Amino acid sequence: MANKVKAFGEVMMRLHVPGNKKLEQTRALDMSFSGTGVNVLTALGKFGNQTSLITTLPDNNIGEAALSYLQSLRVGVQDIRRDGDHIGMFFLEDGFDLRPSVVTYTNREISAFHQAVASDYQMERILLDTDMVHFCGIGLAVSENARNTMFSIAEKAKERGILVVFDCNFRPKLWKNNIQRARNDYQQMLQLSDVCFMTEKDAIHVLGYATDEVERKSQIQNLIPKVAEKYGIQTIAGTIREQLQDNKHEIEGFLYTNANFYFSKRYVFRIFDRIGGGDGFASGIMHGLRQQFSKEDIIQFAMAAGILAHTTYGDSPISSDKEVWALVSNHDPDIER
Amino acid sequence: MANKVKAFGEVMMRLHVPGNKKLEQTRALDMSFSGTGVNVLTALGKFGNQTSLITTLPDNNIGEAALSYLQSLRVGVQDIRRDGDHIGMFFLEDGFDLRPSVVTYTNREISAFHQAVASDYQMERILLDTDMVHFCGIGLAVSENARNTMFSIAEKAKERGILVVFDCNFRPKLWKNNIQRARNDYQQMLQLSDVCFMTEKDAIHVLGYATDEVERKSQIQNLIPKVAEKYGIQTIAGTIREQLQDNKHEIEGFLYTNANFYFSKRYVFRIFDRIGGGDGFASGIMHGLRQQFSKEDIIQFAMAAGILAHTTYGDSPISSDKEVWALVSNHDPDIER
């Protein structure tokens, strides 16, 4: 596959408090750069795909540092604009067991990304060498600029037959009370989407579906086909996640495509770095589709990719496909030497 | 409540070996300052109380560093004396699972705190703006000076109607074979106390009580009322702690007041930083009493405060009351963003 997979999304500076301390306890921060698009493309790049991120970075030393970081993740940077002075940031304080982790966002609304409008991007050139574009629902909520640009790219991609991938990533806090506005936006994006990441929660809370099922897996089996049919979505995938004690999760992936459900093995595992876990799963699905794996392989690969992302430092998953397959094969996780 | 809560106690330099190494494996140490009084006041300060520590710090750069550190914890410092050259220190080597943590004390007997005598402190001024004073049983054991000063402050506080809070914190090692001397001192302090932190172990091993009960909770229900009655203590609180495998504890808090017992939820959790966990619990009780929470709320709040203290870096608990209530409400400890 000669063409590239691209993603439209914000790059944020992650300022991570080391040693499980709280921000007020530290004098040092670990800096990295991430974002849903960055994470998905990083994972896809490690699997051997050519990638490119569509975004805007500030035209100063902060942008230069972000650019260097993205390149170290092997993310393609030829579609990145440089403009403005600010970048979105978040402080990450790791919790421990019953003490939750805390993310504090800052500086986001005035970031170069959210100041950029659709016409700032050279759409024609960007979509020329592309066969798949990834979007994330968070962008719909944060700024009108990002929202409009997202629709603009998705529409143009759809017209050109480029696969549109949409990760719902619904964050109630960002939409505040305006659920109706969220529903409109999500419906519009779903109509443009070929591949979508969501769970029964999105169907219920955003799209307004109801179900008599109680158990999560049954809810999914009940609701996801309705969504797929209504919005004409080829493929919907997601995870059924249950939080256990002591930072452990129990998780199972599902893939709904061509009116069939495929489920991965269930895993119980402890989390090392929570952010970007979902992006690891998404990248696995996207890679499997691009490589035309069997459906069964796609969901197994994606779930394993997601789990490795949860157990890897940083938001951006960097496991190789060989490492992902090793986990699928139930490879013994003792030391490799 | 306009008046302050104060604590009389030693400030120690904590030299923590990072990375779960042993002291002989490290070339770097993490320095902080703590102590029972420091810890309790730090937590109370985060809950919004005005605090002040009654202690003596060396009159050199070491004392200056301690002072700066205490202030970063928001502990009130107007009652701190500066004198002498030494500070008590301990080296903390974290264990891992079956390997125990090790604390090595040094330099304690000659510390500015243990060299100071009662008359060095301006008692009148100190007790003027105070409505609660906290003491810790460790001070009784380490030096005659600290012991005498403790009694002197407690007596004067009692006279003035200031609430006297006493945390038994009995450490057999410090008293060596002299259990009789310990018993006398503890009895004397208990008679001065309005609020006391203890468990059935203190009743049995220090005060010499006996019980036919076998199970810990029953022992507590049997013995604590006897202690309260004998010494005229309004409120006694403590925790029933069971150590599980893999650094996990199972814990339940109790509060005995007005002849009634109140118990918290039971929690199972993994420990991040063991020291200061008890002080987190104590601060929760003290805050609840000052705020006149319902008895049920006091013990739930205190137990949650204690657990957060166990899962937070450093000896001194710095969770906000909002964070404590979130744990009480069984808030899902996933990432907050």
Add this chain to the structure above:
Amino acid sequence: MANKVKAFGEVMMRLHVPGNKKLEQTRALDMSFSGTGVNVLTALGKFGNQTSLITTLPDNNIGEAALSYLQSLRVGVQDIRRDGDHIGMFFLEDGFDLRPSVVTYTNREISAFHQAVASDYQMERILLDTDMVHFCGIGLAVSENARNTMFSIAEKAKERGILVVFDCNFRPKLWKNNIQRARNDYQQMLQLSDVCFMTEKDAIHVLGYATDEVERKSQIQNLIPKVAEKYGIQTIAGTIREQLQDNKHEIEGFLYTNANFYFSKRYVFRIFDRIGGGDGFASGIMHGLRQQFSKEDIIQFAMAAGILAHTTYGDSPISSDKEVWALVSNHDPDIER
């Protein structure tokens, strides 16, 4: 002197790249909090003055971290408001010899401080226990809100006979082409000021004075008295600084008061941390005035305080008065042991 010295000013998060690296070379940042007001009050606090900072910090974990940091510097915090989500930030990349240091500001306009308006502050209460207030010219340039609040406090202080101290700190970049607006603002502040920090450059570039003198010291002796007379300023002080090779500066302080000039010794020294050097000097002058040192002592003390600030880590000077006097006495800077 029972009353406090206060400062009105912004608190910024300083994100310092360690090891003289460029931002794009690092994965770690050193975090601290500073600002002109913070720096001046930190130094004054170390000299034994009671201080309080008038500012607004965000009402989240970032603000909490800032507050803890300010307290570790012993800055009084009772006049600090908590509101909003953002704090001004700057990235500091240290240069080396011919490679200049670089400061990149971000997030400043939307900071809690610059969003706050004059009426947000409880002026009456704030000025009640105050006998000196410090202002910095940078605040005039960054936001209308800060500018208006500055004038409002200065005027009210003037009315109450509180000493108004103004540090010109003129930064051409911040005013861009609008020199006329700058001149108006500076003239207005100078009319309110009792003590002012400036050099011949401010007189020429901001206030529009001209002189036939060529040498800097002569220009100062020519222009400063004119400024003092015109605006009715009691005391003007500043430094004559020449940059030498290899990060060295040659520097001499001047004090003009009651129509007389006083000069400090000239020093040649290498710089360790450039930011906050001027604030060290200012704090020395303010301390000397409060303590009613002789004029000769004031300028010697201030210059030595300024030099120690240049050779100390961080923006905020933390030398004790004993250390400052030792440098004045030409104390041999070998190791003290």
Add this chain to the structure above:
Amino acid sequence: MANKVKAFGEVMMRLHVPGNKKLEQTRALDMSFSGTGVNVLTALGKFGNQTSLITTLPDNNIGEAALSYLQSLRVGVQDIRRDGDHIGMFFLEDGFDLRPSVVTYTNREISAFHQAVASDYQMERILLDTDMVHFCGIGLAVSENARNTMFSIAEKAKERGILVVFDCNFRPKLWKNNIQRARNDYQQMLQLSDVCFMTEKDAIHVLGYATDEVERKSQIQNLIPKVAEKYGIQTIAGTIREQLQDNKHEIEGFLYTNANFYFSKRYVFRIFDRIGGGDGFASGIMHGLRQQFSKEDIIQFAMAAGILAHTTYGDSPISSDKEVWALVSNHDPDIER
């Protein structure tokens, strides 16, 4: 026992990626030096034995650093040769839960150790003050030079009545397809050995034994006596290890000597640093034999030593015998203070 216990083995530089990161995520490495012989002697030294390592280190700053490190571990260095330019190295990337740790070896074949031939060592002098020598099976696989030197020392030791200790440590990867060559070498070493560390896996996969037993413990009870008899080995010891979820192992030690089996308690514990765990166990057996503990004590001591090694930073176990006995006594692993 006045004579020394020695070990022949390679010293490798361990370059450990901190913070559970992958190598490509780090800019910093933790450096230490280890190896089977180093590890065994370090543990034996902490138990009070006089030790000496027989090896070759490069004659440059790298060798100097290795030497300093070994001495900090208290390993005797009088039998260490200095020659050549290279040292074997490995990069260690810690995994997390389902993500396995990875060891990447480099530079090993050209190391000073593997370039040295038997005649380079002063055998006579080396064996003079020795009563026990330890060998590791890895050396047989990596180079012809190390293999020949190992046989040469073992034979000379055997002749002199020095106890020969052999740890099979069979690593299939190193022998690739040449199982027959491995079998010959191992048989030759076993014939020279008085004490041997192995499990049923070595008996089956290297020596070609078969058993009808299914359960591991039964296989050991079936096969180990046959091996001991055939090769005339006095003592064989090893562990029965089962890997559980979440980095936990269940483990039980066995000791077969004088035709009797002795088993330790079973432990379940979480692993902190996997490498060197087996060497901790081996050192415990060797120490017990040297000190003529009862057989029951030997295996309990060894298993506890092995577990502490798994929970200690670094490859080389540094627990004292007091700490080992404390674990045997089921000492409560709460904090020691």
Add this chain to the structure above:
Amino acid sequence: MANKVKAFGEVMMRLHVPGNKKLEQTRALDMSFSGTGVNVLTALGKFGNQTSLITTLPDNNIGEAALSYLQSLRVGVQDIRRDGDHIGMFFLEDGFDLRPSVVTYTNREISAFHQAVASDYQMERILLDTDMVHFCGIGLAVSENARNTMFSIAEKAKERGILVVFDCNFRPKLWKNNIQRARNDYQQMLQLSDVCFMTEKDAIHVLGYATDEVERKSQIQNLIPKVAEKYGIQTIAGTIREQLQDNKHEIEGFLYTNANFYFSKRYVFRIFDRIGGGDGFASGIMHGLRQQFSKEDIIQFAMAAGILAHTTYGDSPISSDKEVWALVSNHDPDIER
């Protein structure tokens, strides 16, 4: 200029001892990746050129880390082969003033780069989009494989009219006594070169020239034209460097082209990171030639680029052209804010 500038050269892992310590004093190392080709392309990339490195990296996690690092430096990686297990390494111990820095090489001969032969590289494809190729004389000395590949690429480049750039970088230690072999190789490379970096020392010690001049600048003016003429080299450039006390150098760049000499300003400056300083200068010349700066500008730009490289952390220069021009303009190196 649409085509790329490429470099053929080894990538080495740099293991830097932090804090000016000696290797035996540290437990931590800073890891980066560099090499003459890497350094030159990094600088050229920061100046806006498209670059690509021709090299071989090991096909394991070490190679993966190197690749990620090169990309963070923006070096083009499409011509990098992956093969073998080893990478060349060097340990860097910084000196201080009279104590010299020390570099200890290891693992170089068996590196993937030095094991690769000319036919391993896809020459046709590599030279297709290229208009300039850089070579370094060190490669001639280390292995026959690298030497042959260098000649092979240089010849093919010459045939296609691609500009051949050769940096003599003569290191006597690497050639030991075989000056005749060095001379032959250097003569052969010079005949293929269009641009060459050298000084009078190379002319004298490698090529065997003699001169009656005593002063270095005169020697250069005497010898360089002879070399240029004899080998038909269009452009020769280099620096005249004098080492002063206290880590300071005095330096002046020269450019000889079309039979004319051009000299830069002389600079005196202190060195921060010595390695890669020459590569900064070389990159400046190459950039100037590609951009067709005036000769005067080329040498000023190159010398300033070289100086910034000496004052920047790491081997690989990362100053932007804007920063280089600022130094040329004698921009005041105070803090930029």
Add this chain to the structure above:
Amino acid sequence: MANKVKAFGEVMMRLHVPGNKKLEQTRALDMSFSGTGVNVLTALGKFGNQTSLITTLPDNNIGEAALSYLQSLRVGVQDIRRDGDHIGMFFLEDGFDLRPSVVTYTNREISAFHQAVASDYQMERILLDTDMVHFCGIGLAVSENARNTMFSIAEKAKERGILVVFDCNFRPKLWKNNIQRARNDYQQMLQLSDVCFMTEKDAIHVLGYATDEVERKSQIQNLIPKVAEKYGIQTIAGTIREQLQDNKHEIEGFLYTNANFYFSKRYVFRIFDRIGGGDGFASGIMHGLRQQFSKEDIIQFAMAAGILAHTTYGDSPISSDKEVWALVSNHDPDIER
């Protein structure tokens, strides 16, 4: 020379504030162990001498860490006693240029070393394999115990014909007003000494000599022969040090032996780590005497060793004799590669 050089002296824990910060600015400390005896023996060990330190370390984890550290420095440890709980400590805050470094001692009087009395040491065994013992004047001042033990060892050494080396190291602060007591002690030690380190200051301020000379070198030439004659000291050596600006020193070594003076080259250099510089010089003299270098070589070697000690991290000099000779030969301090 088969016998060992020994030193009697205190081992102190050095807690060094990194990054030129003040103690109140740091949360991390670098830990090492040093002392005059440790430093001298470390240097002598690097030069190839067998060494052993006569001291007492606490019998806990702190002592264990000290022991491991000393061994990493290659100091012989067979004469070290283990007893008590405490070790002397000092905090080291590095200054910068005009800001002086500060050393804060703590915990010294109660240290295991100063609690030990002469009879605790097994004198006979200790002096058996010794041909040179080093003492430091600081020990005379700190405790009666150390003072008495020092005299006891020196006398016994003298009796056995073992060379007694005494470094005056007079610190006025430690003796307070009691100059007469100091004089008595020093006179007593000088009478026992064969080799002594001192300057004209010791002669004047401690021993009470007077001289008409003004210049330091002349004072030395005038006074040192008188001291040598009076106390019958074979060899006296020291340095003439002048402190320049910007952390630079100008220094020249002198050696007086057999009634002749020998002087080293004069060096101007910048200091990296001040403590232990004098011990580097002393070790050079002692090594030269043991190796029977020419007098000229001894003083050149010693001065170069002293300078390298000033430019090396840590108190304990670890330069090899090869590195010292390289500096003597005026070897160019560029990078060695």
